[in-house]
Amino acid sequence: MKAQRKDMCTQLLECYNSDGEAFLQRIRTGDESWVHHYDPEGKPQLMEYRHKTSPSPRKFTAVTSAKKFLFTLFWDMEGVVHIEFLEQGQTVNSEQYISTLRALKLRFRRVWCDKDSILQHNNAHPHTSRQTQDALRQLELTTLPHPAYSSGLAPLTIICFPNSRST
Template identity: 30%
Template sequence: MCGNFILKTNPPWTTPYAVTEGIVESIEDMVIADPNVTYERIQHEIGISFGAVHTILHQSLQLRKPCSRWIPHKLNPEQKQNRVKWCHEMLKKFNNGNSRDVSKIITGDETWIYHYDPETKQKSRRRCENGEGPPTKGRRTQYIKKQMYANFFNTTGMKTVVPFEPGKTINSTWFTEKCLPLVIEAMNLQCPGTGLRGTFLRHDNASSHTSKMTR
């Protein structure tokens, strides 16, 4: 007997017969305060079994614990609000994406392409027998060959891919004299009637993109 509910002791692979709404709410508050809260801490503070904790987290609260997704950087609330405002302005300007002018927006960015496709964490999972250690795989080192490319695309697909010369530095000179002429040539070939008329080139705020020479 614990308070106003009965919790029967079961083996760790079984679930308890009953829990109260108060316990579920308490565990939900703990998860909100600390998304990384452990089973052991919940068991210690709430006073319930491992099976009860598992049932509440996965069945009552419908929670899961996936791996973190990599992002370039985190945004503060003001930056998030500015992006939402900008998106609303673009939706209004381009009629919620129904305007033909959307296809005139060319997005460009640079990315590294490795000479092999590394296995993801999920793909590397293997079933093991009891007592057998987990599988291992080699860590990708900095010496693995890779190539940088500048990619330009719009709503209809990829427009052109410009390889970057190994050992060189991305600067305004390369961007304006080597990269952009290839983009202009590709657009003229794909749109011989209109060419670059009304085209918007959108990229990030890297120094090679925002310099006086590039503008």
């Protein structure tokens, strides 16, 4: 595994050494993440004006709603390139990911005139399945090698929530 990782790093360094900044500008990174939606429940009385001596209104509480959904985000050096929200209860499988790749390829054609983009995503099963690999070849999308157990190469949390600190 260490040799494989070293070979991949060497290959990427060679690409950077030969193309420089242009190599980095071609990379489009993608990842999925869950979004939790909270609906605060409150009463209209909380919006009413009250005198200082009036009893304090009951405070609303944030109640976890049943809304939790998955989104897929692709970004590059400039920012967000493409985003898709999945319907509640839907997860990413090969078929869904291929649909996302097709939409992404159309986006590449519209925005970059089909410039030679390089796709970087992790090695989750929907990204590495035979169906997905066939679709990547059909769509003529080049991918960066991604060594096993390297989820840190696609830091979606940092892109979406840059001010959050992990402890």
